[in-house]
Amino acid sequence: MKRATITSIIILIFSALIFAQQPIAEKEPAYVSAEKIARHLAFLSSDAMKGRNTPSPELDSAAVYIAGEFAGYGLKPAGDNGTYFQKFFVLHSRLGQPNAFAIITDSSETAFDIKQDFVPLHFSANRQIVAPVVFAGYGITAAKYNYDDYNGIDVRGKIVLIFTHEPQEKNANSVFDGEKLTDFSKPVNKAISAREHGAAGMIVVTDPNHRFRRPPNPWPSLMRISPKGGIPLTLEERMENKIVAVRTGKNLAEFLLDGTGKTMAELQTLIDTGLQPHSFEIPGKKIKMETHLNYDRKPTQNVVGLLEGSDPLLKEEVIIIGAHYDHLGTRNDTIIYNGADDNASGTVGILTVAETLAENNLHPRRSILFCAWAGEEKGLFGSRYYVDSAPVFPLENTVANMNLDMIGRNDSGKVELEGLYSSAELAEIINQENEGVGLKIVAKKSSAGRSDHASFLRKGVPAVEFFTGFHPDYHQPTDTAEKCFPEGIAQICRLVAKVSLRLAIDKKRPAFTQRKEN
Amino acid sequence: MNSKNRNRYIAISSMILLLFILWGCASQKAFWGSADSGFILNYRMEKGDILQYTISGNVNQSMEMMGQSIDTKTDFLSKYSIKINDINQQKNFLTTITIDDMSIKVNSQQGVINPDLSSIIGKKFGLTASPKGKELEYSGVDSITINMGQMAGGKQSVKNYFRDVFTDLPKKPVKIGDTWTSKDERTEPQGGMQVHMVMDAKHKLLGYEEIDGMACLKIETKGKGTLDGSGERNGAQLSFEGDLETKSTWFFAYKKGLLVKANSDSFMEATIAVSGPTDMTIPMTQETKSGLKLISPPPKK
Numbered sequence: 001m002k003r004a005t006i007t008s009i010i011i012l013i014f015s016a017l018i019f020a021q022q023p024i025a026e027k028e029p030a031y032v033s034a035e036k037i038a039r040h041l042a043f044l045s046s047d048a049m050k051g052r053n054t055p056s057p058e059l060d061s062a063a064v065y066i067a068g069e070f071a072g073y074g075l076k077p078a079g080d081n082g083t084y085f086q087k088f089f090v091l092h093s094r095l096g097q098p099n100a101f102a103i104i105t106d107s108s109e110t111a112f113d114i115k116q117d118f119v120p121l122h123f124s125a126n127r128q129i130v131a132p133v134v135f136a137g138y139g140i141t142a143a144k145y146n147y148d149d150y151n152g153i154d155v156r157g158k159i160v161l162i163f164t165h166e167p168q169e170k171n172a173n174s175v176f177d178g179e180k181l182t183d184f185s186k187p188v189n190k191a192i193s194a195r196e197h198g199a200a201g202m203i204v205v206t207d208p209n210h211r212f213r214r215p216p217n218p219w220p221s222l223m224r225i226s227p228k229g230g231i232p233l234t235l236e237e238r239m240e241n242k243i244v245a246v247r248t249g250k251n252l253a254e255f256l257l258d259g260t261g262k263t264m265a266e267l268q269t270l271i272d273t274g275l276q277p278h279s280f281e282i283p284g285k286k287i288k289m290e291t292h293l294n295y296d297r298k299p300t301q302n303v304v305g306l307l308e309g310s311d312p313l314l315k316e317e318v319i320i321i322g323a324h325y326d327h328l329g330t331r332n333d334t335i336i337y338n339g340a341d342d343n344a345s346g347t348v349g350i351l352t353v354a355e356t357l358a359e360n361n362l363h364p365r366r367s368i369l370f371c372a373w374a375g376e377e378k379g380l381f382g383s384r385y386y387v388d389s390a391p392v393f394p395l396e397n398t399v400a401n402m403n404l405d406m407i408g409r410n411d412s413g414k415v416e417l418e419g420l421y422s423s424a425e426l427a428e429i430i431n432q433e434n435e436g437v438g439l440k441i442v443a444k445k446s447s448a449g450r451s452d453h454a455s456f457l458r459k460g461v462p463a464v465e466f467f468t469g470f471h472p473d474y475h476q477p478t479d480t481a482e483k484c485f486p487e488g489i490a491q492i493c494r495l496v497a498k499v500s501l502r503l504a505i506d507k508k509r510p511a512f513t514q515r516k517e518n
Numbered sequence: 519m520n521s522k523n524r525n526r527y528i529a530i531s532s533m534i535l536l537l538f539i540l541w542g543c544a545s546q547k548a549f550w551g552s553a554d555s556g557f558i559l560n561y562r563m564e565k566g567d568i569l570q571y572t573i574s575g576n577v578n579q580s581m582e583m584m585g586q587s588i589d590t591k592t593d594f595l596s597k598y599s600i601k602i603n604d605i606n607q608q609k610n611f612l613t614t615i616t617i618d619d620m621s622i623k624v625n626s627q628q629g630v631i632n633p634d635l636s637s638i639i640g641k642k643f644g645l646t647a648s649p650k651g652k653e654l655e656y657s658g659v660d661s662i663t664i665n666m667g668q669m670a671g672g673k674q675s676v677k678n679y680f681r682d683v684f685t686d687l688p689k690k691p692v693k694i695g696d697t698w699t700s701k702d703e704r705t706e707p708q709g710g711m712q713v714h715m716v717m718d719a720k721h722k723l724l725g726y727e728e729i730d731g732m733a734c735l736k737i738e739t740k741g742k743g744t745l746d747g748s749g750e751r752n753g754a755q756l757s758f759e760g761d762l763e764t765k766s767t768w769f770f771a772y773k774k775g776l777l778v779k780a781n782s783d784s785f786m787e788a789t790i791a792v793s794g795p796t797d798m799t800i801p802m803t804q805e806t807k808s809g810l811k812l813i814s815p816p817p818k819k
Contacts, residue, residue, distance in 0.1 A: 181587075211578070211805060212580070212582075212801070213787060216582045216801030219799065220757065220799055224744075225757050225758075225759060232799050378798075
């Protein structure tokens with residue numbers, strides 16, 4: 001009896017292994033019709049949606065529509081407070097008054113000019129500070145790389161002067177992920193680190209490896225010809241207790257270092273050569289700096305629905321099928337950018353794949369998360385917010401991301417895939433599953449056309465974008481629904497559904513391959 | 519699809535700035551002429567002369583978006599011939615320019631743009647220029663276009679690539695060691711914008727140098743300029759401002775009345791603001807190195 005049981009278990013395991021290696025295409029689900037795809041497309045790209053700008057009431061309406069569809073398919077809400085919505089904020093930022101910068105010595109106070117010498121960073125606090133200044137290398141504390149610019153210095157209540165980017169940026173073998181910039185290089189992360197070390201302010205200067213002599217100007221209001229209504233829209237950084245933060249030009253930084261016997265280039269070489277910090281307090285000088293910014297804070301949201309996995313363990317791992325549902329809005333509130341291909345088509349794609357997988361009772365072992373991203377057109381805001389601040393599943397449990405962006409112009413059975421280099425195993429699965437779909441797959445060699453999958457690639461998650469190519473209607477009011485091909489969208493969705501199921505069933509996860517451009 | 523925007527603005531900036539490659543190289547408003555009383559510099563080609571030039575170089579451009587750098591390198595090469603068809607009563611040169619070869623390669627983190635320029639190779643257009651190098655009239659150039667592809671601004675007239683075939687020469691005689699200034703101001707359509715450019719240059723006649731067997735005057739030019747523009751592209755309002763510094767060295771065969779060689783370096787810091795439907799401000803820098811050389815002079819007289 002015992003031997004029989006063991007034999008049964010072995011047979012079961014063996015069967016399971018065989019099943020796991022079979023393409024799911026052998027169990028063909030019922031697919032969503034092209035007519036239904038056309039209806040979704042017509043609604044999302046209708047004039048009533050006014051181009052789905054981020055943020056806008058029309059984008060919110062589109063979000064409600066997507067959430068309603070998710071609910072209809074039986075997807076679990078995976079957003080905030082038991083809803084399908086994952087809310088985040090965007091900021092329209094303007095320069096306020098006053099903004100000032102001066103270097104104070106025992107005998108003098110030298111004022112510097114905004115734009116020519118310094119500009120406030122968009123996350124700077126609104127106040128004036130006067131404090132000594134400490135050169136703190138790149139302003140990075142990175143335990144994982146055994147590197148700490150703050151080691152051995154006290155910056156409490158002081159202003160840190162730091163370089164842009166990160167050590168050994170031009171070194172392919174750098175512990176800081178080779179030549180690819182890590183999250184430690186982000187100015188906002190440097191500000192958070194400075195604040196955590198007790199600094200009152202931060203001055204960022206272009207490191208000598210880069211070309212900016214003056215501070216790069218992010219403020220349209222400082223331009224000689226101010227653009228009409230050109231107010232930068234940014235993703236609100238999660239940052240409490242802001243510090244005063246400015247970007248300065250090289251002249252000002254060299255002025256600060258004058259008398260220390262060191263130059264910026266020498267300091268960078270010292271740090272990069274030994275990967276050791278060379279931080280020090282600059283004697284005899286204080287800085288008085290003041291920034292004032294005005295913010296218009298507006299909410300928007302991703303829409304997230306979960307098809308929970310059936311395996312008690314594997315359901316903690318997830319495949320993410322995503323598409324941005326925003327577009328460009330209108331021009332002067334009269335000319336509508338309908339954005340049918342870009343990216344109502346991809347949004348319809350995730351609805352189609354979700355309905356296919358949810359309503360055929362396929363019970364994938366891993367979970368599959370369907371995400372409609374907001375703010376892609378403004379700078380990948382929705383997917384950035386997800387990976388940086390609010391992943392539904394830990395990113396280390398995220399098996400792969402498939403991003404559907406502009407899949408509406410498939411009239412010849414061709415699809416372009418970007419990101420295949422991120423995982424040879426994922427590329428192999430896509431090719432295998434495509435045998436039953438028959439698309440002509442074109443692997444894009446360059447990384448042109450980066451979209452929301454770039455947020456996942458940045459975090460080391462295998463990610464592939466599905467795309468049917470540029471056309472003269474791209475980012476034009478003429479990108480309308482009748483120019484899309486619902487049958488072509490359906491064909492791409494069949495492939496995405498098959499690959500999703502395969503990823504959700506296979507025991508082995510596709511490995512991520514780093515690439516310099518990621 | 520947002521990062522297509524990024525590519526687009528890389529492309530816009532490339533297109534804007536390729537103009538300045540030529541401007542920087544050829545429009546340094548340099549000059550040439552005779553000895554103790556000063557050289558009188560004039561173009562002195564004759565009817566039937568054919569001059570062939572190459573211009574090549576590279577542009578290194580950095581943009582900052584969301585705190586991250588985006589670097590782009592553009593390599594360019596062109597070869598063109600100038601045929602002197604006639605000289606009119608005002609002593610102006612009636613010429614035909616033939617595009618003998620041209621290539622542009624834009625290499626960035628977002629990929630490579632390598633437009634197929636084969637369709638313009640061999641194309642010709644007319645240009646009338648004064649003996650002092652003032653370009654008076656173009657004909658047939660507007661119909662010659664470069665297709666940079668959807669992501670790089672689509673079709674562009676080649677006119678901007680051949681704006682400064684002739685350099686402006688000084689109106690007065692100049693001696694070795696003399697310095698003089700010049701101002702160039704123009705408005706050009708670039709990257710969906712009307713860009714207004716002002717360049718103030720200071721020139722110095724350094725001395726003699728022989729280039730390819732021709733006695734040349736060596737002239738150094740240092741310039742500072744501004745660029746401001748606004749316009750619309752793909753539904754987005756664009757504003758552009760830049761500050762440009764250039765340094766060039768020029769060799770003019772004063773006896774033959776020919777520009778023989780020029781090397782130019784320039785540095786620009788600029789900002790592109792994009793508003794509605796896409797709001798973003800993109801600071802950028804650009805370093806350009808270029809060289810122009812006469813490769814096929816007219817028969818010796």
